Amino acid sequence: MNFELSEEQLLLKDSVERTLSRAYGFEARAKILASPDGWSREAWAQLAELGVLGLPFAAQDGGFDAGPVETMIVMEAVGRALVVEPYLPTVVTAGALLRRGAGAELRARLVPQIAEGGLVLAFAHAEPQARWTLCDVATTARRVDGGYRLTGRKSVVVAGGIADLLAVSARTAGARTDTAGIGLFLVDPKAAGVSIRAYPTQDGRCAADILLADVFVADADVIGDPEGGYAAICGAVDEGIAAVCAEAVGAMDEALAMTVDYLKTRTQFGVAIGSFQALQHRAADMFVALEQARSMALYAVMSVAEPDPEARAAALSAAKVQIGRSGRFIGQEAIQLHGGIGMTMEYKVGHLFKRLTMIDKEFGDVDHHLARLGAGGGLL
Amino acid sequence: MELGFTQEEIAFRAEVRGFLEAELPEALRRKLADGGRLTKDETIAWTRILHAKGWAVPHWPVEWGGTGWDPIRQMIFRDEIQQFPAPETVSFGTLMVGPVIHTFGSPAQKARFLPRIARLDDWWCQGFSEPGAGSDLASLKTRAVREGDHYVVNGQKAWTTLAQNADWIFLLVRTDPAAKKQSGISFLLADMRTPGITVRPVETIDGGVEINEVFLEDVRVPVENLVGEENRGWDYAKFLLTNERNGQARVGLSKARARRIRKLAESSIDGAPPRMEDPLFRRRLAELEVEIKALEMTQFRVITAERSAGEGKPNPASSILKIRGSEVLQATTELLTDLIGPAALVRHEGAGPEGYDFARGGAATYFNMRKLSIYGGSNEIQRTIIAKAILGL
Numbered sequence: 001m002n003f004e005l006s007e008e009q010l011l012l013k014d015s016v017e018r019t020l021s022r023a024y025g026f027e028a029r030a031k032i033l034a035s036p037d038g039w040s041r042e043a044w045a046q047l048a049e050l051g052v053l054g055l056p057f058a059a060q061d062g063g064f065d066a067g068p069v070e071t072m073i074v075m076e077a078v079g080r081a082l083v084v085e086p087y088l089p090t091v092v093t094a095g096a097l098l099r100r101g102a103g104a105e106l107r108a109r110l111v112p113q114i115a116e117g118g119l120v121l122a123f124a125h126a127e128p129q130a131r132w133t134l135c136d137v138a139t140t141a142r143r144v145d146g147g148y149r150l151t152g153r154k155s156v157v158v159a160g161g162i163a164d165l166l167a168v169s170a171r172t173a174g175a176r177t178d179t180a181g182i183g184l185f186l187v188d189p190k191a192a193g194v195s196i197r198a199y200p201t202q203d204g205r206c207a208a209d210i211l212l213a214d215v216f217v218a219d220a221d222v223i224g225d226p227e228g229g230y231a232a233i234c235g236a237v238d239e240g241i242a243a244v245c246a247e248a249v250g251a252m253d254e255a256l257a258m259t260v261d262y263l264k265t266r267t268q269f270g271v272a273i274g275s276f277q278a279l280q281h282r283a284a285d286m287f288v289a290l291e292q293a294r295s296m297a298l299y300a301v302m303s304v305a306e307p308d309p310e311a312r313a314a315a316l317s318a319a320k321v322q323i324g325r326s327g328r329f330i331g332q333e334a335i336q337l338h339g340g341i342g343m344t345m346e347y348k349v350g351h352l353f354k355r356l357t358m359i360d361k362e363f364g365d366v367d368h369h370l371a372r373l374g375a376g377g378g379l380l
Numbered sequence: 381m382e383l384g385f386t387q388e389e390i391a392f393r394a395e396v397r398g399f400l401e402a403e404l405p406e407a408l409r410r411k412l413a414d415g416g417r418l419t420k421d422e423t424i425a426w427t428r429i430l431h432a433k434g435w436a437v438p439h440w441p442v443e444w445g446g447t448g449w450d451p452i453r454q455m456i457f458r459d460e461i462q463q464f465p466a467p468e469t470v471s472f473g474t475l476m477v478g479p480v481i482h483t484f485g486s487p488a489q490k491a492r493f494l495p496r497i498a499r500l501d502d503w504w505c506q507g508f509s510e511p512g513a514g515s516d517l518a519s520l521k522t523r524a525v526r527e528g529d530h531y532v533v534n535g536q537k538a539w540t541t542l543a544q545n546a547d548w549i550f551l552l553v554r555t556d557p558a559a560k561k562q563s564g565i566s567f568l569l570a571d572m573r574t575p576g577i578t579v580r581p582v583e584t585i586d587g588g589v590e591i592n593e594v595f596l597e598d599v600r601v602p603v604e605n606l607v608g609e610e611n612r613g614w615d616y617a618k619f620l621l622t623n624e625r626n627g628q629a630r631v632g633l634s635k636a637r638a639r640r641i642r643k644l645a646e647s648s649i650d651g652a653p654p655r656m657e658d659p660l661f662r663r664r665l666a667e668l669e670v671e672i673k674a675l676e677m678t679q680f681r682v683i684t685a686e687r688s689a690g691e692g693k694p695n696p697a698s699s700i701l702k703i704r705g706s707e708v709l710q711a712t713t714e715l716l717t718d719l720i721g722p723a724a725l726v727r728h729e730g731a732g733p734e735g736y737d738f739a740r741g742g743a744a745t746y747f748n749m750r751k752l753s754i755y756g757g758s759n760e761i762q763r764t765i766i767a768k769a770i771l772g773l
Contacts, residue, residue, distance in 0.1 A: 001382055001383070001389075001452060001680055002684055003383075003680075003681055003685075004684075004688065005381065009381070069381050069383075260771045260772070260773065264772070264773065274773040277764070279773075280764065280768075280771075281763040281767065283767055283771055284762075285763065287770060287771060288700050288704065288766070291678055291681075291697070292674040292675075292678060293674075294681075295674050295675075295677035295678040296670075296673070296674050296677060299677050302384060318673050318674075322670055370666045371663065373666035373669070373670070374659060374662030374663050374665065375662070378638075378639075378669060379669040379673055380669055
């Protein structure tokens with residue numbers, strides 16, 4: 001067992017962090033958020049140039065053959081800098097659907113475009129009634145000549161309003177919550193019958209609700225087995241969980257560093273407030289919470305490759321619970337220890353708190369994952 | 381990164397478990413699993429079995445009986461012992477004074493004491509805390525005055541665990557009252573049979589008699605029993621306390637207890653429906669398991685970091701293991717007591733009343749485990765260490 005990064009991984013970490021700290025400071029990010037699109041194609045192109053958009057894909061498909069550790073490195077940096085560009089939906093989750101579900105032809109068509117930064121994807125899976133139950137899919141896909149016709153509604157699809165293609169789940173067979181009978185379809189957002197209502201999210205990204213009314217998808221744009229997409233969905237969500245765990249660790253680390261720095265420099269009653277034991281111990285508790293989160297983010301990375309889906313799900317639920325707990329605690333404490341300045345949009349720590357809060361709401365929150373763990377055979 | 385154990389490490393774990401299955405008497409295993417305490421003779425008998433195998437003091441230098449295992453193997457060994465559960469060796473000798481002697485002791489001290497600690501020929505106890513010196517350990521008042529070939533020691537030690545079993549005690553004493561408080565302390569080794577040493581047992585809230593007061597009245601300790609240099613004792617104490625903290629995560633114990641909770645909750649106690657049918661209980665168990673897993677992963681990280689930094693370097697991150705290790709162990713006994721329910725009221729002394737075997741190790745262990753966040757540097761002291769040494773506050 002060894003948690004040290006290899007030389008190549010250290011290089012990746014260094015180049016991603018350096019690029020983001022140069023081009024994606026708090027001021028630069030504020031400008032991006034205020035721009036009409038709400039995200040920066042320029043920043044996206046820089047990520048492509050770094051090679052990180054093709055990281056997890058196989059070299060034969062046009063990727064870089066990297067694994068979950070490399071994704072963790074990138075996501076930690078994304079978390080620290082609060083990157084709003086659609087790395088998670090494009091590369092991590094929709095990317096996982098392609099890697100896990102798509103045939104060679106489709107991969108060869110899409111992966112090079114993703115790696116070059118020319119293709120933004122969204123994972124349009126969630127529906128209003130489903131909360132986080134992954135097999136709850138009411139959207140239907142009806143077999144027609146040469147393809148399928150999709151009808152239904154997808155909600156809070158991150159990057160749904162900016163994506164060039166939507167990876168949509170829809171039911172080809174079975175009842176609403178059956179695990180069998182779910183297919184995955186690539187939908188052009190400009191296709192007839194697609195209406196998109198885009199809106200900003202609490203953490204500065206963009207999302208959309210998507211209405212599909214008899215939308216035609218050709219056979220060539222079906223990802224894998226049209227009745228057997230569930231395994232790929234679970235795998236993509238598990239990879240998404242591991243990725244946001246790393247992102248959260250980056251955000252927590254930054255929030256703690258900012259808080260400690262503030263405690264050292266802010267003076268009241270004639271002394272630095274960090275000299276007060278009441279505050280020292282709260283900062284120490286934040287550190288303990290961060291390290292537990294870091295440990296479980298690594299556990300998530302270790303477990304993503306676990307072949308047994310039940311064991312994998314248990315491990316990732318456990319990681320997500322810890323991240324949710326630590327994220328809420330560190331976020332709240334960071335605001336409290338900063339005092340009034342932490343409440344303002346002019347200061348980064350509040351944005352970190354908001355992103356940490358929203359990470360808990362992606363792919364299932366603490367309550368959801370505790371219930372899932374409780375229903376299983378245990379973690380130990 | 382290598383995320384996982386190697387084939388050799390997995391085989392090693394199986395070897396340790398095979399040894400425990402073959403050698404540990406079932407009655408001892410049962411007793412430990414039920415939260416019972418071993419007698420002195422039982423502990424000695426088990427230590428001799430470990431010693432014969434060469435596994436009594438794995439973490440010591442090879443020349444003094446160590447196994448040469450790397451930190452990962454040592455961790456696997458401890459984990460298997462704790463999970464089985466099998467008795468752990470007496471930490472005051474093997475984890476505390478032993479490493480101080482083999483690191484700072486004279487050749488004569490090493491030759492005299494180390495083999496006897498390894499075989500548990502000598503049972504050691506720890507003479508650090510005093511009635512007026514707890515968290516502020518360096519304010520200790522026990523005096524040692526040099527008179528010819530002896531130090532004459534006067535004072536009182538508190539919270540001395542299993543002093544009633546002990547043959548020897550290691551003492552922090554003040555040898556230079558004029559010096560700044562950390563600088564005037566020395567580290568002495570004293571035979572418990574020396575005239576002037578009196579032990580008074582103190583019953584704790586769990587009903588056990590584990591701790592004692594030790595009174596020292598004109599106790600003559602030969603100068604040859606001074607460890608290292610006079611007035612440098614605080615350095616050795618800090619070294620010892622860091623080692624102590626590293627051993628306190630005891631993840632294996634928490635894992636074993638969580639498994640016991642699951643097993644018990646899946647069965648019907650007293651004809652009532654299994655507690656696992658209650659989603660609230662399942663949620664609490666899931667929460668506990670997450671905490672244990674996070675602690676275990678943190679321990680892996682601290683131990684692998686130690687392997688690359690070199691052993692014995694004090695790592696302030698070990699304060700995390702002390703804080704979370706104690707809190708998690710306490711949480712396991714809390715949940716077990718809650719699971720037991722009304723039968724938690726039953727007191728088990730000796731045989732105890734019939735029909736309540738499932739309740740053994742419940743409330744009494746819960747009471748006893750409150751000590752964990754107090755001893756070995758209270759969790760508040762650990763937070764101060766993190767704030768100062770890691771965060772720079």
